[in-house]
Amino acid sequence: MQEMILCKLGEVVLKGLNRRSFEMKLMSNIRRRTSRFGKFKIYSRQSTIYVEPQEEKCDLLGAYEACKHVFGIIAITRSIPCEKTKEAILEMAKLYLGDSLRAAHSFKVESKRADKSFPMGSIQLSQWVGGQLHHAFPHLEVDVHHPELTVYVEVREDAAYVHGPAEPAAGGLPIGMGGNAVSLLSGGIDSPVSSYMIAKRGVKLDMIHFASPPYTSDQAREKVLQLAQELTEWTGRLNVFIIPFTEIQEEIRRNCPEEYFTLIMRRFMMRLADMLAKELKCKSLVTGECLGQVASQTMDALRVSGDVTELPVLRPLIGMDKEEIVRIARHIGTFDTSILPYEDCCTVFTPRHPKTKPVVEEVRELEAVLDIEGLCQRAMEQREVVKVKLQ
Numbered sequence: 156m157q158e159m160i161l162c163k164l165g166e167v168v169l170k171g172l173n174r175r176s177f178e179m180k181l182m183s184n185i186r187r188r189t190s191r192f193g194k195f196k197i198y199s200r201q202s203t204i205y206v207e208p209q210e211e212k213c214d215l216l217g218a219y220e221a222c223k224h225v226f227g228i229i230a231i232t233r234s235i236p237c238e239k240t241k242e243a244i245l246e247m248a249k250l251y252l253g254d255s256l257r258a259a260h261s262f263k264v265e266s267k268r269a270d271k272s273f274p275m276g277s278i279q280l281s282q283w284v285g286g287q288l289h290h291a292f293p294h295l296e297v298d299v300h301h302p303e304l305t306v307y308v309e310v311r312e313d314a315a316y317v318h319g320p321a322e323p324a325a326g327g328l329p330i331g332m333g334g335n336a337v338s339l340l341s342g343g344i345d346s347p348v349s350s351y352m353i354a355k356r357g358v359k360l361d362m363i364h365f366a367s368p369p370y371t372s373d374q375a376r377e378k379v380l381q382l383a384q385e386l387t388e389w390t391g392r393l394n395v396f397i398i399p400f401t402e403i404q405e406e407i408r409r410n411c412p413e414e415y416f417t418l419i420m421r422r423f424m425m426r427l428a429d430m431l432a433k434e435l436k437c438k439s440l441v442t443g444e445c446l447g448q449v450a451s452q453t454m455d456a457l458r459v460s461g462d463v464t465e466l467p468v469l470r471p472l473i474g475m476d477k478e479e480i481v482r483i484a485r486h487i488g489t490f491d492t493s494i495l496p497y498e499d500c501c502t503v504f505t506p507r508h509p510k511t512k513p514v515v516e517e518v519r520e521l522e523a524v525l526d527i528e529g530l531c532q533r534a535m536e537q538r539e540v541v542k543v544k545l546q
């Protein structure tokens with residue numbers, strides 16, 4: 156019998172009647188992510204999804220690493236099935252986990268018996284396999300409380316499975332189960348993290364980026380596409396809508412008081428994201444805003460920027476410290492790209508003294524001199540879509 160991947164479902168199993176559709180979605184996401192590593196049979200039994208190679212040339216390790224990034228899987232392990240007899244289970248444990256058993260100082264065996272026709276109870280089975288392993292590896296101590304190594308045995312309908320400890324996986328919910336949203340992606344540290352966090356809750360994202368050439372460079376644009384590329388590890392392929400923002404920013408600079416530049420600019424971003432969301436039938440917007448981080452992210456400022464859209468604005472970083480955000484950015488692999496020094500359109504025309512306690516009615520009045528509709532329309536018409544594929 157052949158080594159395979161066991162994916163343990165997290166919250167997915169809690170979803171009652173929806174459970175089946177969650178599992179189906181998750182399996183199709185796994186299928187898509189593993190297809191490049193060969194042909195696998197993917198099926199679910201008792202809150203585990205099995206990913207079983209169907210041909211010699213399957214790259215099991217490649218598929219295993221890919222599955223670690225699929226939301227909806229809480230833990231993952233490789234395993235080998237064997238015949239459902241205690242002797243076969245023992246032999247498989249010795250063979251498959253031999254290196255780990257030799258390296259460990261203490262161990263225990265934990266068994267689960269889903270197949271109630273199996274002649275031993277799970278405790279009995281653990282004791283028997285544990286005793287025999289202790290015999291075969293006499294240096295090992297049994298420690299049921301804090302073992303260095305746990306040998307897992309699962310007796311299921313079709314076979315018995317032996318494996319070592321599962322590794323934590325991506326967690327969250329399968330992408331596609333949580334609706335769609337438009338995520339505002341800048342080149343900074345925060346917005347890749349906010350995008351990841353919302354994708355993790357099962358939301359399929361479309362990315363929007365505002366670029367202000369020639370004030371922002373090609374490198375800045377490439378940096379954002381690179382970030383999107385890095386996010387595809389988690390989200391699968393992404394569309395990045397690049398919206399030209401130069402005219403809007405110049406118009407704001409020409410016609411509005413300097414201390415309001417950033418705020419009015421942010422309102423335009425939200426308006427354009429809202430327009431795109433409506434077009435793509437997305438139900439919310441996502442930003443990397445964090446309370447108090449900068450002048451445009453005070454509570455009053457958030458009220459002002461959120462004022463131009465009726466859609467819920469999801470701000471998953473709202474209560475987080477920078478260190479926590481950086482930790483996630485490193486974990487998801489976007490940090491090193493985010494700190495590349497290319498300018499974002501927010502850093503062009505930054506006011507010397509930005510308004511920190513803006514009043515929404517005042518801002519509405521100040522921007523009323525602009526041809527808001529025309530500016531937005533033109534920006535949307537001149538947009539570009541870049542399809543970013545998982546590499």
Ligand code: ATP
Binds near residue numbers: 366
């Ligand atoms: P980030 O690290 O994500 O750039 P930030 O702390 O620099 O965030 P701001 O520049 O004020 O904060 O932007 C707040 C949010 O607005 C960003 O997290 C992002 O969601 C959105 N945003 C800012 N600039 C752009 C841009 N050029 N294109 C798309 N979205 C943007």
Ligand code: MG
Binds near residue numbers: 341342343
């Ligand atoms: Mg920024």
